[in-house]
Amino acid sequence: MEPQKAQRGIIPQKIKGFRDIDPALNQLRAHIVEKASQVYARYGFEKWDTPVLEYADALGKYMPDTATVEEGVYSFQNPEAEPVLDSRGKEMSDHEDKVIMEHHHLALRYDLTAPLARVYAERLWMKHLRGQVSTANPPLFRRFQHGPVYRYEIDLDPGRFREFWQLDFDTVGSADVAADAEVCMVLSQALEAIGMPRETFQVKVNNRKVLKGLLRGLGVLDDSRERDILRVIDKLDKVGLEAVRQELGAGRVEKSGAPIAGLGLPEALVEAVGAFFVAFEQALPREQTLARLDELLPQEPVAREGLDELRRIHELLAAAGFDDSRARLDPTLVRGMAYYTGPIFEVESLLTVPGKKGQRRKVGAICGGGRYDSLVERLLGFKVPATGASIGVDRLAELLVLSGQARPKATGPALVVVFDEAMMPEYQKLAAEIRAAGLPAEVFYGAAKNLKKQFAYADERDCPVAVMLGEDELAKGVVTVKDLVKGRQSQDIQDKDQWRREVQFEVERAGLAEKLRQMLLR
């Protein structure tokens, strides 16, 4: 039945899974985006931006057979009815020659890769209609982009959101493995530029061709079977080798008692796969990893191709000055996404953060990427090689805060205290003087002008200093400065002289900006 309208409330709340970003997190996001973007640009990537909302089918998340949108995609019916188009972009008509109209599915972008495919294909669309482009000679397109992406998750874990930021860079139109090597260089330099010391993260590379070749050598020729196996192996970090072995074989029972079905692979196959992963359990120098791969991989052409590519990536990294400490080969790396076709990348954080039970826990992957060839095929009908990676901005920001590398709170401005509304012009002049020196200053505009309320506001904003000015001080050419940082630390200074020396003291107005600069920058 209808709710009674009189009772219905208008509640100030966000949609489930969305959040507001406070000044501290904004500062951190801006820092990550700025530093990484500078590195991306130094490699020649250009910044593009795309709408947050797209036609769901252009993003490839629309299943025309079911008329529903793929799970996990936040999608809506367009309020506007628009013509249905055929494959050449012409309006379709019904038997009575009337244009067929529809409320198309729209979607908040799921990632930044599908919009990239749309941009790339849209730029080629006219040439495509004239048959002037093909897989032989696709134009090169190197862009980076950052911004929010959206997931329609019904059951959200704590700390997970439906809206979060990614920061991607991609090279479309190049099959050159040098572009893959470059992905590792960019990730390594971007994270260092953000301020992560080299020893706190690890850039890892593998090649899907190596894994495919390994499985082919063991008799797995079926693509969907291969995907099943890789999906299990991808859990290695989480569940450990023994559990993976069981899931490849007969299955296992979780601690909770829940049974997990196994793939039922023959024991010999499970053992061989297991042995391969054991052989690379410990990190090795790249040269040694290549030698061991050469030894262990079958003579399958795809395996050898994958190994050659990894060797080439190693050579190019070395030539550009990226040694083992900056990128390593990890043959156990799988990456979840089905669409990778060659080299794959991941950055693992080596920092730990406080866990629920006081233990330290790992955060896992903070960046991921790989080579993918089918990006625009659905839109233009031919394959275009592409490679790239993405920094999970919000996950990285969380890591930096939890590991104590970033301030959890933003610092406020110098607060100009208002004693007397009649002196407001003087307070404005004082604030202008401070700002003219490039420092932040705010005049208190709150309703209650008593000192306690003003200092409470300064505390809430984490202001490092308050500036006070009365008629006497104005006449003397001084201002009273209160060091709020010291004031907060020195609740127990009993000595009045010490208080007046260290916490609250007079400063010549002419020298105020310089004094504040020292206090704000400490």
Next chain:
Amino acid sequence: MEPQKAQRGIIPQKIKGFRDIDPALNQLRAHIVEKASQVYARYGFEKWDTPVLEYADALGKYMPDTATVEEGVYSFQNPEAEPVLDSRGKEMSDHEDKVIMEHHHLALRYDLTAPLARVYAERLWMKHLRGQVSTANPPLFRRFQHGPVYRYEIDLDPGRFREFWQLDFDTVGSADVAADAEVCMVLSQALEAIGMPRETFQVKVNNRKVLKGLLRGLGVLDDSRERDILRVIDKLDKVGLEAVRQELGAGRVEKSGAPIAGLGLPEALVEAVGAFFVAFEQALPREQTLARLDELLPQEPVAREGLDELRRIHELLAAAGFDDSRARLDPTLVRGMAYYTGPIFEVESLLTVPGKKGQRRKVGAICGGGRYDSLVERLLGFKVPATGASIGVDRLAELLVLSGQARPKATGPALVVVFDEAMMPEYQKLAAEIRAAGLPAEVFYGAAKNLKKQFAYADERDCPVAVMLGEDELAKGVVTVKDLVKGRQSQDIQDKDQWRREVQFEVERAGLAEKLRQMLLR
């Protein structure tokens, strides 16, 4: 009838009214946001961010009586059914005690002000339920925010978009007119920081109370009648005083022949209003404007209150060093929005841009704002005073490009030409050397490695320089540099020596970065 599925195409296209942002516009947007944000922060505003999608009713754009969303709001039905809540946030039940579920209206934010109201009210919500907050002492909240906002316009004029950027700052919780004076200071400084010379724009202030008092003195006591009159006067800039006079009176006929109904006001009233606007047609120094207002305004209390506020704003601006050249009082300023209650602000660009017929045309307002008291009333039940303004980022960016103050195209990196795939490690090393000097360098990864294609790519990206390296040069410790800017300008250099001196020349590898720095920064 159903379209035949086999024919339906998947077209790489954006939703109507949306657009991709290319590198040049991105650079300009980033510049505007960065420079203005620095000024906002220097005044103590903190950066907050909110989701692009909100519950439509929380934004105040949902009309519960009609179950439809206000025109102009891009809204959707939530795919998820959620409980209907009462005014205390409790789930509502039907007669059978079942929770009433609904697919709520969601909306892409129409502006950044309504989300600000939601944030402010949400932070107070628990206190509100406990009756601990009132209009007497609202907390102070000073935030800035930038990002896309959305309009659902069916008939879009050329150059108008459904998604565009705004950059707002607001002080919520202060009735102090000093906060209004500050809005003018911030706008003036922000635009100068963006790079607009002081003489190219004008910050204008008026007060709704002045207009209200003027009309009251003329016998207009009805609020809706007042709104009608202000709506007509707001067209002054566009249609001129005579047309406004006619629309206030009997109506007029447009050039196209279309009739425009008049408000039918008595002639004496129309004349009196007209006389007031004529009196302020020419810009005057603030002191003179105040004196003339004192002379012309009636003794209506609201008029005098408005005048006192303008006088105070003038005093505070003067004290902080903002003279007539940086902000002026303009009693003819109206601003369209109905919700302003006190001081109103606008920044008019004095730059002209090329019009359709070769004439120069004005761009109009690039910023707007004002004081508004009813921001959170709908959500919390009491008024909270607030004041602020918004920079139209995309409109300002367009102005800067059209008036020739910003580059319409982004500059590319130094391109490292690939002659020989075998030498790729050396190209990577060379690019790393250039990047180590902080300069952008890109190795060519396109499919076709012939020189012509590579230079065509360099032209497309607007690369200023190409760097070439072969076996001979490697042995000699040099690289060949081609100055692409000079090369493009000097199609007709016939003299080989001149070409080799000025356009394409050898450089010692050790001195390459320094040479490139000169070329890239010119």
